[in-house]
Amino acid sequence: MAQTSMSAPARPVVLFVDDERNILEGFRDAFRREPCEVITALSAADALKLLETRHIDVVVSDECMPKLSGSEFLAIVHERYPGVIRIMLTGEASLSAATRAINDGLYRFLSKPIEPDELRRVVHDALRIKSATEASVRARLAQGI
Amino acid sequence: MRRVFGVRLKLRGKLVLTFLAVGLVLTSINVWSTRWLQQRGEIVVAQHNETDRIADRLAAMATTTAEQGFGYVLSGKRAEKEACLAKLEKFDVVRRQLLAQSDIRDEEYAVLLGLGQSLQRAQVDARHMFEVYELHGHVDGPSFEAYEAAMDGLSDGVYQLSDDIRLRSTADNEAARKREGHALLAIALAAAVLGVALGTGIGIRVTRPLFRLRDAAIRVGEGDFNFTSEGRSDDELDELAQAFAEMAASIRRLLAVEADQKSRLANIFASLGETVLVCSPDGRITAANGAACMTLGYREDELVGNPLDTILGTARFAALLTRAERGASDGTSMNPGQDPQLLHKDGKQIAVSLSISLLRTAAGEAAGLICVARDLSEHRRLEAELRQAQKLEAIGRLASGIAHEINTTTQFVSDCIYFVRDATRDLLSLIEKYQAAQAGFSSGELTPDTLALLNAAEQEADLPYLVARLPMAIERALAGLSRITAIVRSMKVFAHPDQRQMEPVDLNQAVQSTLTVASNEYKYVAELETEFGELPQVTCHAGEINQAVLNLVINAAHAIADHAKHGEKGLIRVRTRRDGDSAVIAISDTGGGIPDSIQDRVFDPFFTTKEVGRGTGQGLSVARSVIVEKHRGQLSFESQRGQGTTFEIRLPLG
Numbered sequence: 001m002a003q004t005s006m007s008a009p010a011r012p013v014v015l016f017v018d019d020e021r022n023i024l025e026g027f028r029d030a031f032r033r034e035p036c037e038v039i040t041a042l043s044a045a046d047a048l049k050l051l052e053t054r055h056i057d058v059v060v061s062d063e064c065m066p067k068l069s070g071s072e073f074l075a076i077v078h079e080r081y082p083g084v085i086r087i088m089l090t091g092e093a094s095l096s097a098a099t100r101a102i103n104d105g106l107y108r109f110l111s112k113p114i115e116p117d118e119l120r121r122v123v124h125d126a127l128r129i130k131s132a133t134e135a136s137v138r139a140r141l142a143q144g145i
Numbered sequence: 146m147r148r149v150f151g152v153r154l155k156l157r158g159k160l161v162l163t164f165l166a167v168g169l170v171l172t173s174i175n176v177w178s179t180r181w182l183q184q185r186g187e188i189v190v191a192q193h194n195e196t197d198r199i200a201d202r203l204a205a206m207a208t209t210t211a212e213q214g215f216g217y218v219l220s221g222k223r224a225e226k227e228a229c230l231a232k233l234e235k236f237d238v239v240r241r242q243l244l245a246q247s248d249i250r251d252e253e254y255a256v257l258l259g260l261g262q263s264l265q266r267a268q269v270d271a272r273h274m275f276e277v278y279e280l281h282g283h284v285d286g287p288s289f290e291a292y293e294a295a296m297d298g299l300s301d302g303v304y305q306l307s308d309d310i311r312l313r314s315t316a317d318n319e320a321a322r323k324r325e326g327h328a329l330l331a332i333a334l335a336a337a338v339l340g341v342a343l344g345t346g347i348g349i350r351v352t353r354p355l356f357r358l359r360d361a362a363i364r365v366g367e368g369d370f371n372f373t374s375e376g377r378s379d380d381e382l383d384e385l386a387q388a389f390a391e392m393a394a395s396i397r398r399l400l401a402v403e404a405d406q407k408s409r410l411a412n413i414f415a416s417l418g419e420t421v422l423v424c425s426p427d428g429r430i431t432a433a434n435g436a437a438c439m440t441l442g443y444r445e446d447e448l449v450g451n452p453l454d455t456i457l458g459t460a461r462f463a464a465l466l467t468r469a470e471r472g473a474s475d476g477t478s479m480n481p482g483q484d485p486q487l488l489h490k491d492g493k494q495i496a497v498s499l500s501i502s503l504l505r506t507a508a509g510e511a512a513g514l515i516c517v518a519r520d521l522s523e524h525r526r527l528e529a530e531l532r533q534a535q536k537l538e539a540i541g542r543l544a545s546g547i548a549h550e551i552n553t554t555t556q557f558v559s560d561c562i563y564f565v566r567d568a569t570r571d572l573l574s575l576i577e578k579y580q581a582a583q584a585g586f587s588s589g590e591l592t593p594d595t596l597a598l599l600n601a602a603e604q605e606a607d608l609p610y611l612v613a614r615l616p617m618a619i620e621r622a623l624a625g626l627s628r629i630t631a632i633v634r635s636m637k638v639f640a641h642p643d644q645r646q647m648e649p650v651d652l653n654q655a656v657q658s659t660l661t662v663a664s665n666e667y668k669y670v671a672e673l674e675t676e677f678g679e680l681p682q683v684t685c686h687a688g689e690i691n692q693a694v695l696n697l698v699i700n701a702a703h704a705i706a707d708h709a710k711h712g713e714k715g716l717i718r719v720r721t722r723r724d725g726d727s728a729v730i731a732i733s734d735t736g737g738g739i740p741d742s743i744q745d746r747v748f749d750p751f752f753t754t755k756e757v758g759r760g761t762g763q764g765l766s767v768a769r770s771v772i773v774e775k776h777r778g779q780l781s782f783e784s785q786r787g788q789g790t791t792f793e794i795r796l797p798l799g
Contacts, residue, residue: 020553022621026560029614032607045712064549066669067712091556092549113556116563 012036012127013055017047017073018062018089027060030116036127044073051077056084058107058126060119063090063097071097071104078104085126089114156351156380163347170343171336178332182325199243200307206236207296207303226275233268236299240264243306253309260302263295270295354382358389370397420487420497420518423504424453428462431513440520442490453516458486458494462514469501469514487518496521528770531750535763536692540640542699546665550632558625561618568615571606578602635661639691647776649682652690652728652796653721659691660698660719667702671715671734678722683796689771690796693780696764697732697792703755704736704790715789726798727778733791739784747782772796 014036016027024040031038039056041047044065050056059077063070074086088101091112098109107129108122209232244257274292278284361372372393414421414432420440423432433448441448441456453462485499497518504513582599585591638658660673667673698717705715715735722729739747746752748769753762765780772778776796784790 020557022557022625023553023560025617025621026557026564029564029618030560032610032614062553064665064669066714069669090549091552092545112552113559116560 012057012130014038014058014060014123014127015047015050015056016040016060017042017044017065017070019043019065020062023062027119030119031123034120034123036123044068044070044076047073048076051081051084056081057130058085058087058123060087060089060123063088064092069097071101074101074106075104083130085130087122087126089119156382159347159351159380163343167340167343170339174332174336174339178328182328197310199239199246200303200310203236203239203243204300204303204307206232206239207300229271230268230275233264233271237261237264253306256302256306256309260299260306263298263302267292267295267299351382354386358382358386361389361393365393365396370394370400420516420520422448422453422456422516422518424462424514424516426466426511426513428452428454428466437518440489440495440518441487447490453514456488458488465501465516466514469503470511485518496525528774531763532689532692532767532770535696535761535767536688538761538763539692539695539699542666543636543639543662543695547632547636547662549665551629554625554628554632558622558629561622561625564618565615565622568611568618572608572611575602575606575608631661634658638687639695640688647684647686649684650687650690652680652683652685652730653677655687655691656694656719656721656730659694663695663698666699667705667717670702670706670709671717674716674718676718676720678720680721680723680728681798683728683798685776685796686771689775690794693768693771693794694730694732696768697794699760700764700792701732701734701736701790703759704734704738708735708737708787723798724795727795728798730794730796731791732794733789735789738786738788738790739782740786744784748780768794 012035014031014034016024016038017040018024019042021042024042028038028040036057039050041050044061045068047059047061051059059074061070061074065073068076070088070090074088077084077086085107086101086105087108087110088098088106089110089112090097102109107126110119110122240257240260244254270288270292274284274288277288365372370393373390414434417434418436420437421432421434422430422437425431430448430451430453433443433445437443437448438445443456448456453465457465485497486494487497487499489495497520500517502515502517503511504515506512578599582591582595585595635658638655639662657675657677660675664673698719701717705717709715716733717735718731718733720731720733722731743752743754748765749762750766751762752766753760755762769780772780772794778797779795780792781795782790782792
């Protein structure tokens with residue numbers, strides 16, 4: 001576990017998007033000990049509002065949602081916030097949605113139900129890649145300067 | 146006979162010429178024979194006249210002789226006596242003349258001979274009388290009487306002869322007339338024979354082509370149309386023969402065309418896949434095609450001639466005829482009633498769709514009935530298969546939705562349980578620490594460090610979070626489990642195992658179950674509003690009604706998805722109510738409505754406006770089949786462009 005980052009002032013932020021509140025509550029409980037901040041949104045529209053207002057590192061989204069679907073939402077995220085790592089977590093996705101999501105550079109495509117350990121590991125890996133990427137970018141920028 | 150003096154003659158000309166010739170011949174025969182008869186008649190008359198004249202002269206001589214002789218006696222003149230004798234002499238001369246006549250007959254001849262004797266006696270008696278007179282100066286009685294007797298005999302003979310000759314003359318005349326008559330008769334006969342011979346000859350020549358025509362006509366009547374004109378002359382008969390030959394050729398061609406058509410029609414009739422039976426007006430089958438024999442299990446000769454009623458299961462011929470006649474007035478064929486049935490030879494009933502129409506003659510008179518029946522067994526079987534396939538399609542579609550629903554619920558239920566497990570572990574380790582503290586408290590080893598240790602342990606366990614969240618997690622888990630239970634129960638109600646018999650069903654519960662299992666189909670595009678009215682139990686096949694409702698709900702969801710602006714939800718309203726003897730289920734959507742142009746096709750099997758993978762065009766077709774055909778209900782819709790559509794299912798109660 002990344003014990004060191006726990007005390008860091010800026011904890012990475014993970015956004016869970018699902019139209020089922022019970023799911024979001026479950027994830028909150030599952031990530032209560034993780035070294036990251038968990039925020040949730042009940043719809044893609046709410047999630048986009050959150051993305052506008054604050055920094056988010058990883059987005060985990062359901063596919064089947066009213067109005068904007070998960071794959072549509074993640075496509076927008078990819079376009080507007082290319083640095084955000086995107087994970088799809090769906091109960092039953094159509095092949096076309098999965099194909100589109102993967103073609104858009106999705107990090108992981110996960111199926112419900114998923115065990116909390118597995119989900120935590122995936123999110124943890126995503127965060128490590130994110131920080132490593134950002135570190136190398138910073139290093140390159142530093143070398144460039 | 147073709148040309149006379151180089152002139153081409155028509156039949157009329159030939160006949161005129163022929164009759165002219167016959168007339169001329171007969172006229173000349175007549176003229177000639179008349180003349181001949183006239184000549185003969187004159188000769189005979191002349192001969193008779195001569196004989197008569199001699200006889201008359203004889204008679205006159207006899208009279209005057211007798212008178213002169215008598216006068217002499219009275220007057221005593223000598224001269225008169227001489228004259229009397231001379232007359233007698235002369236008389237004899239005339240008599241001999243008469244004897245010399247060629248046509249004198251035997252009896253006349255005898256009379257003339259007798260007359261000669263009478264004359265001789267008269268001469269003797271006259272001389273004697275004269276001698277007596279001269280001797281005695283008077284006539285004595287006996288000599289006068291002898292003279293008178295001799296004169297009388299002479300006179301009688303003369304008159305007899307005269308009469309005979311006159312009679313004979315008359316008889317001769319009559320014989321001559323008779324002969325003349327015979328001759329005329331013979332001439333007439335000869336003329337008639339000549340006329341007949343001429344007429345026959347000409348008649349045979351004229352009628353020979355007519356006979357040929359007659360024979361040809363008989364052959365044509367017997368069906369042999371191989372007649373050709375020989376064309377030997379150019380008259381009317383020849384034209385007639387040519388016309389007749391053309392007519393025969395035309396008939397031959399027409400017959401060939403007709404035979405061809407007949408054969409084509411027979412082929413078409415035989416190859417029709419549908420059962421076709423043709424009936425006479427009294428209800429007997431007059432024709433049946435191969436499909437009819439196949440469907441009904443009879444041979445053709447077993448069907449033809451038998452009453453149609455023997456193979457009619459439900460309807461009767463008389464009723465069909467009446468319907469057809471009624472239908473014929475507007476020129477349409479009739480479909481008599483629902484589900485007519487035919488009877489197979491082995492007694493099995495065959496469901497058919499029956500179309501009947503009147504058979505008409507060319508003149509438009511009714512000549513029977515045409516029944517066209519389509520065997521619906523295969524149709525019914527395919528319908529059942531289609532329903533089954535559509536049910537599988539629906540279940541497949543639902544399965545993915547239900548899987549999603551169960552997966553989602555399982556996700557948070559398992560999250561909760563994992564949370565409870567972890568929290569329990571934390572709480573148990575905290576309790577261990579409390580128990581250790583409690584033991585220390587008992588042994589009096591409790592130090593302020595112990596309290597700090599417990600505080601740290603509580604923090605480690607995140608106790609306030611657990612206190613706040615554990616009950617919620619357990620509630621969520623229970624809610625999730627009951628949701629899964631509800632879904633599974635609804636699935637069971639929805640999928641209602643196929644029963645053979647209809648059963649009383651709580652329609653509201655059935656509809657609710659359907660909406661539950663189908664929720665994944667609409668919940669992302671529409672809100673659901675339900676309004677369940679009071680309904681008695683409805684006897685039906687619940688599984689099939691559910692399938693129909695599901696199809697309508699899925700259509701409603703699709704209609705809304707197609708119409709709603711992106712990111713907006715529509716409304717599906719499901720209401721049930723009782724309307725008199727019917728239970729009504731109404732399913733409304735706020736979609737775009739059904740375009741007028743396709744409203745009459747939406748119930749057609751495989752008609753769809755949806756892209757591949759979203760629908761196969763069987764939903765409404767199956768819904769209608771289930772509701773209308775299996776439940777004798779009604780399925781109707783009202784649609785307004787841009788406003789939405791309401792489908793209404795009506796099921797009969799009881």
